[in-house]
Amino acid sequence: MSAAAVELGDAGRNAARIAEVAPADTLSxxxxxxxxxxxxxxxxxxxxxxxxxxxxxxxxxxxxxxxxxxxxxxxxxxxxxxxxxxxxPEHARESRYVADPQRTLVEHIDYLWDVLTRQPRQHPVRSSLLPLPNPYVVPGGRFGEMYYWDSYFSMLGLAGSGRLDLMRSMADNFAYLIDTFGHIPNGNRSYYLSRSQPPVFALMTELFEAHGLCRALRYLPRLRKEHAFWMDGGEQLRHNEVHRHCVRMDDGALLNRYWDDRDTPREESYLEDVTTAAQGRRPVHEVYRELRAGAESGWDFSSRWCGGDGALASIRTTSILPVDLNSFLHKLETQIAQLSGACGDQASAQEFSRCAEARKKAIDRWLWSDAAGAYLDYDWQRDHRRDHLCAATATPLFVGVASPMQARRVAETIRTRLLKDGGIATSECFSGEQWDRPNGWAPLQWMAISGLSDYGETVLSQEIGRRWLSTVASLYRREHKLVEKYVLQLPPEGAHGGSGGEYPLQDGFGWTNGVVRRLLQDMAAGAGEGG
Known part of the structure; x- marks a missing residue:
């Protein structure tokens, strides 16, 4: 069956299911x-x-x-x-969930998937929730909707738990969102429609195929639509011009930034954004746009996006070309090229191969620092590479865009500058924002662990995994829960949940569950092979 025929079949099934649930109110x-x-x-x-x-x-x-x-x-x-x-008010169901302290960590995670699952018929009428045709997993706590990049890391654990049913449902939900809105929103809420999140759908499709769920080719039309969303207006740009997510460099290279189409306070953080904007000297609409773009990055918030004083009011996300975003887009272009070739569309295969190769050269030219032995974000407005080392430096390894030499250098930099008691540090900066020290996050651990392993840096990869699992297990033994983020400098009494940011520490928690479940599965498999 052709990719087009599969797309029509998927769309028909999703349309039939969506007709059974509450209609979407796309006004925020x-x-x-x-x-x-x-x-x-x-x-x-x-x-x-x-x-x-x-x-x-x-x-x-x-x-x-x-x-x-x-x-x-x-x-x-x-x-x-x-x-x-x-x-x-839609109170979080899991706030009433009480963990069984007799369960092992694996048993706890396997049990939690149903707690964190939402059903289409549970969608309240006329709310901001964008209805989806199939069940889906939410992160937990105050986050009662499906989030884009969170879901990839949750899927790692769903596969380990044998919940291929939920993986399949979520795959079709993401396809539905692309078909309906032209991109995958930050989350399935109307107030998230003006932005996306790190584009990891290509990684998801690989995961689906690896676990025998379906052929990745099934989602090729959606991968192309996602690429078109991120590259909108890029081809028409001349040197040193920008449009939405695209920036044309002075050497003609095309790279991407995070962006949001609106320049008003984020509705889910309205008073926080108004307060932040009032602390700076810029026009408030500029600050609102930067805050929204920072939210699209998934790193909301971090000194990574801020000016010299590190204050959130100095945020300038749209001026920065991020290592991770451009790595994910290289993966997307590579995946489209491979799948296009597999279905006989050689013209598209060649087109996207050229895009991927051009992006690789641009990443090497603009984002690789030989002096630092690391990939660093680039400030295109100020025309210099930023010296803010963060865990995103591992993303080129995770998607396979680094050379063996670059991978060795990144491994040494991570070992000497980012490796902490509890895993890999988010950054080297203590800013008070949640995507900085002392916090560690599950997706960053996974990308470093997986990327280093793929390049043969097995000892460091395994050490990060061991330290991260020790952190999570320490808090679980004491409090019988998994949380959104963790403090990596372990005090004598054991691990603690992270702090900082705009809201209290959340437990649940989707991507922590997913990464930990996958790491425990890999560890068990390794022990079995060793035995």
Missing amino acids: PADRYQELFVAVQAGRVFSDSKTFVDCAPLHDPEDILDAYRARRSLPDFDLAAFVHDNFR
Whole structure:
């Protein structure tokens, strides 16, 4: 069957399923509720800005807005009471989940998949949740929707747990999102539609094929659509011009940056963004765009995106060409080339092979630092390579774009500068932001472990894995949970969950579960082979 025929079959099945669930409201809460939205968020009716934008309206949204406009000037009007009369907060189900301390770590993770699974028929009507045709896994805690790059790392564990049913469902959900919106949003919420997240769908399709789920060729049309989203307007750029995600360098190379199409406060962090923008001297809409672009990176937030003082108000994400984004796009181009060749489309195979080779040369030219022995982000506005070393330096190894020499140099740099008691450090900077020291994150551990292993740096790869598993297991033994991020400098009493950022530490937690489950599986397989 051709890729086009498969696409039509998938679309038909998804359309039939989506017709059974609540219709999507693609207007974001800020657009839908206008001045009511501003009043609720600025007045801190809920302690977490995300709570209101995730609420389900109890009546028609237009009627709610009309009622607010009619009553807000009355002397006895109570905004909080009005909100609670007209909206239902969607409390996280897993907040009521109590772990069984008798379960092993593997048993705990295997059990949690069902706790973290959401069903299409659970979608509340007229809320910001974008309905999906199939069940899906959410991260946990305050994150009750499916996130793009989180899901890849969760899938690693789903495969280890034998939950190919959920992997298949999520694969078709991502295909549905691309078919419907032209890209995969940050998450399946209307307020995430203006941005994506690190493009890892190509990695997902490899995972599906590796586990016998389906042929990656099935998703070729979606991979091409995703590439078109990230490269929109790029071909028309002249030297030193930019458009959306694309930047044309002065040597003609085309590289990418993170971007968001809107320049208003993030709706899920409205008051936080307004406060941040007020602390700087730039026009506030510029700061809002940079914050949104930082959220698209998945590293929200980090000194990686900030100016010299490291303050969040100095954020300048769109000025930076990230190592990880361009590595993922190289993987996407390579995957499209291979799959196009497999289905006999040699013209497309050659086209995307040229794109991948051009990007590899651009990564070497602009993002590789021989002096540092590392891949570093590039500031295209200030025309210099940034000296901010972070765990993204392992991403070229993870996707196979590094040379053996570069891999050896990166391994030594990681060993001497980023390796800590509990795993690989996110960065070398203590900024107070969550994507910096002292926190460690599961996806960064996995990309370093896997990338180093692929290049024969087995000792370092295994050491990072051992330290990370020790960190996670230490907290699990004491508190019987897995969390979003961990402190890597271990105190005498054992591991602690990470800190910093805009919200309290979350437990659940999708990508930690996925990476740990996969590492434990690999460790067991290695022990079996050794025996």
